[in-house]
Amino acid sequence: MHIPDGYLGPTTCGFFYVVMAPIWTIASKVVKKTLNARQVPLLAIGAAFSFVIMMFNVPIPGGTTGHAVGGVLVAILLGPWAASIAITVALVVQALLFGDGGITAIGANCFNMAFVLPFTGYYIYRAISYNAPVDSNRRVVAAGIAGYLGINIAAALAGIEFGIQPLLHHTANGQALYCPYGLNVALPAMLGEHMLVFGWVEAVVTALVIKYLQKQAPELIEEGRI
Amino acid sequence: MKVTTKLWIGLAILIILSPIGLILPEHFKAGSAWGEWGADEMQKLVGYIPQGLEKLASLWNAPIPDYAFKGWEEKGLSRLSFAYIISAIVGIGITVLVVIGIGKLLAKKGD
Numbered sequence: 001m002h003i004p005d006g007y008l009g010p011t012t013c014g015f016f017y018v019v020m021a022p023i024w025t026i027a028s029k030v031v032k033k034t035l036n037a038r039q040v041p042l043l044a045i046g047a048a049f050s051f052v053i054m055m056f057n058v059p060i061p062g063g064t065t066g067h068a069v070g071g072v073l074v075a076i077l078l079g080p081w082a083a084s085i086a087i088t089v090a091l092v093v094q095a096l097l098f099g100d101g102g103i104t105a106i107g108a109n110c111f112n113m114a115f116v117l118p119f120t121g122y123y124i125y126r127a128i129s130y131n132a133p134v135d136s137n138r139r140v141v142a143a144g145i146a147g148y149l150g151i152n153i154a155a156a157l158a159g160i161e162f163g164i165q166p167l168l169h170h171t172a173n174g175q176a177l178y179c180p181y182g183l184n185v186a187l188p189a190m191l192g193e194h195m196l197v198f199g200w201v202e203a204v205v206t207a208l209v210i211k212y213l214q215k216q217a218p219e220l221i222e223e224g225r226i
Numbered sequence: 227m228k229v230t231t232k233l234w235i236g237l238a239i240l241i242i243l244s245p246i247g248l249i250l251p252e253h254f255k256a257g258s259a260w261g262e263w264g265a266d267e268m269q270k271l272v273g274y275i276p277q278g279l280e281k282l283a284s285l286w287n288a289p290i291p292d293y294a295f296k297g298w299e300e301k302g303l304s305r306l307s308f309a310y311i312i313s314a315i316v317g318i319g320i321t322v323l324v325v326i327g328i329g330k331l332l333a334k335k336g337d
Contacts, residue, residue, distance in 0.1 A: 001259070035334065039333070042233075047321050047322065048318045052244060056247035064259050085328060097316070098288050100288075102282070177276050180276055217229035
């Protein structure tokens with residue numbers, strides 16, 4: 001889901017930088033109010049976890065590859081605003097150092113994976129696990145569903161961002177200037193592969209870690225954190 | 227053992243296992259992620275390289291492109307796996323330092 005340079009035109013790239021600027025500002029204000037110094041290592045672990053889980057490319061045999069983001073888990077444990085900051089740092093390092101995701105697309109990639117994914121995942125988890133005891137299985141199921149839906153909604157948005165490019169930018173003879181695939185191809189491709197394969201990876205990873213933490217560190221699962 | 231210590235150990239294990247994310251796609255002959263093709267792959271897929279894409283694609287020269295050392299692209303899976311692990315260590319190291327820096331700036335002192 002790391003959109004490279006050259007797939008989104010300047011309008012889309014600029015738009016998402018403009019959208020992300022206030023989100024990053026609010027995130028730092030919220031985190032400033034709520035983050036305790038002792039939670040900083042956990043935030044770093046969250047960012048590191050998201051970084052490494054994105055390196056586990058999962059193949060669709062003979063087709064494409066994809067991966068989980070781990071962002072829903074970070075949001076469940078530290079809140080969506082803190083998760084947003086952690087995933088943003090991971091995505092920026094991936095773009096600058098490893099060329100994974102474009103420089104011009106950092107705004108769009110952060111909107112999909114560091115904003116929409118943790119926020120949708122977090123609120124779906126909160127809704128399903130509402131009032132559930134810390135050690136209940138409902139929390140594990142909620143985490144799995146939240147992971148699955150969070151990454152799929154993010155993937156659908158990436159598909160839409162790809163898919164509107166031929167409409168926005170083309171030459172006089174109809175050749176695309178940026179991503180050449182329209183919504184009819186890009187949206188089903190991005191959403192389909194995540195619904196079939198990569199969404200399940202996010203679901204399983206999120207649910208398993210919550211299950212593990214229920215036993216090892218139930219205090220991390222309690223409500224009303226950041 | 228503190229839970230954060232356990233989680234750091236878990237991360238170290240994930241870093242060591244990360245080449246699975248390189249070897250599995252190779253084994254199952256899976257190509258690039260959707261929408262992450264290079265210019266030459268694009269030529270094959272749609273018959274031309276979109277002009278804007280061609281211009282922007284080479285905008286940034288990442289120091290460790292695609293988690294592999296420059297010039298090591300044809301070195302075989304074991305060396306690529308080694309480069310992948312080193313990339314993970316470097317990338318995660320920098321990510322952790324930046325987040326701790328941001329955290330120190332923002333977080334409330336004490337408990």
